[in-house]
Amino acid sequence: MPSLWRPTAQIVESGAYRANVEDDTPLQDSGSDTGPARRPPKWLVSAEARGGAGCPGPGVYAGTVRIDIVTIFPEFFGVLDVSLLGKARQSGLIDVAVHDLRDFTHDRHRTVDDTPYGGGPGMVMRPEPWGEALDAVLASERMPGAGTLASAAMPAPSHERMPGAGDPVVVFPSPAGTPFTQATAAELAQEQHLVFACGRYEGIDQRVVEYAATRGRVREISLGDYVLNGGEVAAMAMVEAITRLVPGMIGNPDSLDEESHEGGLLEYPSYTKPAEWRGLEVPPVLLSGNHAAIAAWRRDQQLERTRRVRPDLLPE
Numbered sequence: 001m002p003s004l005w006r007p008t009a010q011i012v013e014s015g016a017y018r019a020n021v022e023d024d025t026p027l028q029d030s031g032s033d034t035g036p037a038r039r040p041p042k043w044l045v046s047a048e049a050r051g052g053a054g055c056p057g058p059g060v061y062a063g064t065v066r067i068d069i070v071t072i073f074p075e076f077f078g079v080l081d082v083s084l085l086g087k088a089r090q091s092g093l094i095d096v097a098v099h100d101l102r103d104f105t106h107d108r109h110r111t112v113d114d115t116p117y118g119g120g121p122g123m124v125m126r127p128e129p130w131g132e133a134l135d136a137v138l139a140s141e142r143m144p145g146a147g148t149l150a151s152a153a154m155p156a157p158s159h160e161r162m163p164g165a166g167d168p169v170v171v172f173p174s175p176a177g178t179p180f181t182q183a184t185a186a187e188l189a190q191e192q193h194l195v196f197a198c199g200r201y202e203g204i205d206q207r208v209v210e211y212a213a214t215r216g217r218v219r220e221i222s223l224g225d226y227v228l229n230g231g232e233v234a235a236m237a238m239v240e241a242i243t244r245l246v247p248g249m250i251g252n253p254d255s256l257d258e259e260s261h262e263g264g265l266l267e268y269p270s271y272t273k274p275a276e277w278r279g280l281e282v283p284p285v286l287l288s289g290n291h292a293a294i295a296a297w298r299r300d301q302q303l304e305r306t307r308r309v310r311p312d313l314l315p316e
């Protein structure tokens, strides 16, 4: 690839890497014990979102949201390419990288799980690969005040810092977490760096969550009261809900529109042309041109629908 076209950061053969500007060296060797190097799918890297040729690296543009996803199934996240990255890349506002947890193992079988202490069914994800993966994705974190005169002073080592506003948010999708809502999505859409740690098996060694809390602001978040095979599908849903709310996103619905979903009512039913289709008619009020009547009808529909299917959303 001609250097002019080289992205400022790229995913390397080991699966996923976001290198800093000018640095495409993997932070960790995936090891030669894993057979021939695999070519990363093109969606693993979002060069456009990182600024493209000749542009500064991620985090340079105000408003860029960085999202790292750590998983043993990086291929799962190919669908993000279709659902959001196309738009997000064009806007340059969202920078997503997917990382294979197994790239942070050192044994020939790339082991990520083991039997639970204390006994019981299933397997638990071992802490070591998670520690290395989290260190890697958090390594290029820009310190508060970076690039200013104040940054000349040595920052405190991260293990002595208490994570606070501006530090990365580490999300552990888990049925044991707090419920994910539109309000959660709106909050997370304001962050600069989100890390999704997708667990599998019976879960991740709890010390990983403890450790992550020393490096970032940890959120254990549930998509709903059901059990999935892993955090991937939950993470994907969260990423989609969050990214569509990122300020400046192309096609970003305006905030007034969004507000009707936040602690509000369900949507009213929508119709478009033709006015009659297979014997089914559009409610005449919508064709009346009477804007007050239309607004009243829509409100009424919202209330009726909410009472019927989601009474829990209504006060008392």
Ligand code: JF5
Pocket (backbone or CB within 6 Å): 173, 174, 175, 198, 199, 200, 201, 202, 203, 204, 221, 222, 223, 224, 225, 226, 227, 228, 229, 230, 231, 232, 234
């Ligand atoms: C998971 C360890 C995560 O099942 C879920 C989930 C449900 N709602 N939100 C997340 O995550 C799967 C399994 C094991 C961590």
